[in-house]
Amino acid sequence: xxxxxxxxxxxxxxxxxxxxxxxxxxxxxxxxxxxxxxxxxxxxxxxxxxxxxxxxxxxxxxxxxxxxxxxxxxxxxxxxxxxxxxxxxxxxxxxxxxxxxxxxxxxxxxxxxxxxxxxxxxxxxxxxxxxxxxxxxxxxxxxxxxxxxxxxxxxxxxxxxxxxxxxxxxxxxxxxxxxxxxxxxxxxxxxxxxxxxxxxxxxxxxxxxxxxxxxxxxxxxxxxxxxxxxxxxxxxxxxxxxxxxxxxxxxxxxxxxxxxxxxxxxxxxxxxxxxxxxxxxxxxxxxxxxxxxxxxxxxxxxxxxxxxxxxxxxxxxxxxxxxxxxxxxxxxxxxxxxxxxxxxxxxxxxxxxxxxxxxxxxxxxxxxxxxxxxxxxxxxxxxxxxxxxx
Amino acid sequence: xxxxxxxxxxxxxxxxxxxxxxxxxxxxxxxxxxxxxxxxxxxxxxxxxxxxxxxxxxxxxxxxxxxxxxxxxxxxxxxxxxxxxxxxxxxxxxxxxxxxxxxxxxxxxxxxxxxxxxxxxxxxxxxxxxxxxxxxxxxxxxxxxxxxxxxxxxxxxxxxxxxxxxxxxxxxxxxxxxxxxxxxxxxxxxxxxxxxxxxxxxxxxxxxxxxxxxxxxxxxxxxxxxxxxxxxxxxxxxxxxxxxxxxxxxxxxxxxxxxxxxxxxxxxxxxxxxxxxxxxxxxxxxxxxxxxxxxxxxxxxxxxxxxxxxxxxxxxxxxxxxxxxxxxxxxxxxxxxxxxxxxxxxxxxxxxxxxxxxxxxxxxxxxxxxxxxxx
Numbered sequence: 001x002x003x004x005x006x007x008x009x010x011x012x013x014x015x016x017x018x019x020x021x022x023x024x025x026x027x028x029x030x031x032x033x034x035x036x037x038x039x040x041x042x043x044x045x046x047x048x049x050x051x052x053x054x055x056x057x058x059x060x061x062x063x064x065x066x067x068x069x070x071x072x073x074x075x076x077x078x079x080x081x082x083x084x085x086x087x088x089x090x091x092x093x094x095x096x097x098x099x100x101x102x103x104x105x106x107x108x109x110x111x112x113x114x115x116x117x118x119x120x121x122x123x124x125x126x127x128x129x130x131x132x133x134x135x136x137x138x139x140x141x142x143x144x145x146x147x148x149x150x151x152x153x154x155x156x157x158x159x160x161x162x163x164x165x166x167x168x169x170x171x172x173x174x175x176x177x178x179x180x181x182x183x184x185x186x187x188x189x190x191x192x193x194x195x196x197x198x199x200x201x202x203x204x205x206x207x208x209x210x211x212x213x214x215x216x217x218x219x220x221x222x223x224x225x226x227x228x229x230x231x232x233x234x235x236x237x238x239x240x241x242x243x244x245x246x247x248x249x250x251x252x253x254x255x256x257x258x259x260x261x262x263x264x265x266x267x268x269x270x271x272x273x274x275x276x277x278x279x280x281x282x283x284x285x286x287x288x289x290x291x292x293x294x295x296x297x298x299x300x301x302x303x304x305x306x307x308x309x310x311x312x313x314x315x316x317x318x319x320x321x322x323x324x325x326x327x328x329x330x331x332x333x334x335x336x337x338x339x340x341x342x343x344x345x346x347x348x349x350x351x352x353x354x355x356x357x358x359x360x361x362x363x364x365x366x367x368x369x370x371x372x373x374x375x376x377x378x379x380x381x382x383x384x385x386x387x388x389x390x
Numbered sequence: 391x392x393x394x395x396x397x398x399x400x401x402x403x404x405x406x407x408x409x410x411x412x413x414x415x416x417x418x419x420x421x422x423x424x425x426x427x428x429x430x431x432x433x434x435x436x437x438x439x440x441x442x443x444x445x446x447x448x449x450x451x452x453x454x455x456x457x458x459x460x461x462x463x464x465x466x467x468x469x470x471x472x473x474x475x476x477x478x479x480x481x482x483x484x485x486x487x488x489x490x491x492x493x494x495x496x497x498x499x500x501x502x503x504x505x506x507x508x509x510x511x512x513x514x515x516x517x518x519x520x521x522x523x524x525x526x527x528x529x530x531x532x533x534x535x536x537x538x539x540x541x542x543x544x545x546x547x548x549x550x551x552x553x554x555x556x557x558x559x560x561x562x563x564x565x566x567x568x569x570x571x572x573x574x575x576x577x578x579x580x581x582x583x584x585x586x587x588x589x590x591x592x593x594x595x596x597x598x599x600x601x602x603x604x605x606x607x608x609x610x611x612x613x614x615x616x617x618x619x620x621x622x623x624x625x626x627x628x629x630x631x632x633x634x635x636x637x638x639x640x641x642x643x644x645x646x647x648x649x650x651x652x653x654x655x656x657x658x659x660x661x662x663x664x665x666x667x668x669x670x671x672x673x674x675x676x677x678x679x680x681x682x683x684x685x686x687x688x689x690x691x692x693x694x695x696x697x698x699x700x701x702x703x704x705x706x707x708x709x710x711x712x713x714x715x716x717x718x719x720x721x722x723x724x725x726x727x728x729x730x731x732x733x734x735x736x737x738x739x740x741x742x743x744x745x746x747x748x749x750x751x752x753x754x755x756x757x758x759x760x761x762x763x764x765x
Binding site for chain 1: 427479
């Protein structure tokens with residue numbers, strides 16, 4: 001196979017997938033998230049026998065890049081100043097996620113999973129899909145206190161999820177000192193270096209942009225190239241691309257006087273990234289082969305994901321400044337799982353043990369249920385909070 | 391029959407409508423519902439209210455005889471407002487218009503009165519997403535209130551020029567110093583109060599308007615100056631919201647001094663008639679050119695004079711009143727502003743030139759509001 005023909009395959013496959021998903025969106029009036037998922041699912045069951053798994057799996061690095069782009073956007077939406085203003089609230093949220101992580105581990109141990117698989121699955125489960133959250137917010141033009149809270153909590157959940165996943169990935173034995181093992185310390189250092197790389201790149205991007213004062217189109221290209229470069233460097237040096245991009249977004253502040261660069265998104269690039277992530281989420285559903293038992297365990301885990309934050313936030317209602325109604329709506333807005341969970345699940349494959357395969361099966365069941373209900377619940381909670389544009 | 395509740399003469403109250411913007415791209419944001427929720431939760435004693443769209447709130451002081459006390463209270467209210475805004479991750483800005491908002495994006499605040507206004511006026515209500523400063527002057531009775539309205543109406547161009555802070559609208563340089571006024575003039579009951587000379591005449595006029603179903607409350611009149619019988623005040627509604635509380639107090643002090651001059655010379659001035667032939671033209675000059683506007687005094691024996699010169703002339707007459715009212719500090723500052731033609735609109739244009747983009751401009755306006763600098 002020549003380079004040209006293998007390169008030709010990439011846009012062709014993407015084009016076919018997009019046609020699939022747009023068919024559902026345009027002709028059946030299905031919302032973008034669901035049409036992407038259905039398009040991806042139908043593509044997977046029809047294409048794998050023809051093209052073969054390996055060719056399609058070659059697209060994985062692109063999915064990682066699209067996910068990283070969404071993390072950049074998430075970073076752009078996070079206001080560190082606000083986090084510091086509401087530090088007690090966000091410290092409480094971090095504690096809540098740590099509690100949730102432990103409760104999920106206990107639940108999975110109860111369902112006979114080994115500690116390592118249980119901790120990895122729990123780390124994945126505490127995170128919320130930034131793609132689902134950001135896309136729903138954009139699509140519904142949602143603005144307000146709940147919206148801001150959901151975005152920031154999503155950021156926290158992903159940072160914690162990725163950190164815990166990395167720490168527990170190399171820990172094979174359960175003991176209380178495990179978190180202080182050399183492996184876990186090196187993972188924490190890896191995360192810190194990822195943050196630093198994003199931060200330093202943001203400083204360079206800001207300095208270059210402010211010095212040259214690019215026009216709008218050039219600035220857009222420069223930002224895009226920075227994103228791709230940071231992502232590739234992260235892969236090269238075994239850093240977390242998602243964390244690097246999140247930090248890049250967080251600290252990008254271009255005061256270019258010639259163009260309006262306060263825009264937080266990357267326009268068509270981000271829209272394309274969202275669509276590809278939804279398609280990717282649907283594509284993987286064809287691998288699903290859950291049993292009723294898996295479905296039951298998955299339902300229990302999702303219940304924990306909803307009930308625990310609800311109880312936590314309700315107990316602390318008097319101390320936070322959200323209204324009672326909005327406090328009660330936070331939990332159901334946070335259950336979505338998509339590309340991050342799927343990408344991390346491929347790491348679980350690497351472990352290759354029987355226990356890890358069982359864990360993947362449970363995780364896939366959770367992802368399936370979450371993909372089914374979370375877009376509806378998220379848009380419902382934004383609508384009930386009256387933060388969407390009527 | 392509408393009773394005009396008597397209040398202490400020359401007391402002053404100020405209402406300021408403020409912009410709620412997001413901190414991502416500094417566009418207007420729908421935050422007043424959340425804002426009011428926190429106000430309620432904090433059980434604040436201050437007057438903080440929602441306004442017609444969800445992208446604005448209104449703060450109001452109690453009536454004060456001394457403008458310094460008024461400024462102190464507004465600063466205390468503002469401290470709470472800034473604190474709530476920081477909780478909601480939003481910015482607060484002064485200014486008569488948001489420079490680049492898209493009015494179609496606005497949402498009406500969920501309250502019966504605003505929904506009713508929206509039902510009647512349709513898209514005008516969303517276009518009415520402009521921000522003004524209202525100054526209340528206490529009057530002992532309704533007759534004085536009507537007379538004072540007639541007297542102060544001749545200085546409407548002054549108030550417009552002093553308050554002007556809306557040079558940009560819908561991402562365009564309007565070339566106006568106060569583009570906000572064009573949004574208000576679309577309403578059928580806007581502009582100048584009818585030619586009335588007593589409270590009795592006002593009552594007859596109001597009941598006729600009510601009987602025909604044109605209005606149901608005083609609030610349905612969007613006049614430049616209107617009586618507020620429930621408070622025992624007249625309400626000057628023509629000024630844009632300034633960029634700082636300090637500037638709002640300077641304008642309030644000027645109106646208080648003019649009112650004091652009127653009361654002192656009541657016998658001489660009580661039958662002052664507004665020159666209705668030139669009223670709209672003078673208003674336009676002020677909105678378009680600010681201090682540089684040329685207005686016409688006395689239509690029958692016309693005198694052309696620049697607004698800045700006209701204010702300076704007034705300020706000379708008001709020096710004694712400024713000492714009596716303890717507003718000489720504001721008087722001095724006012725003279726300084728007029729001499730340097732230092733309107734908020736000119737300052738906004740200057741900042742825009744430095745920043746080069748609208749979000750950057752609004753970010754600076756939020757910083758100015760927060761720091762309450764003496765501009």
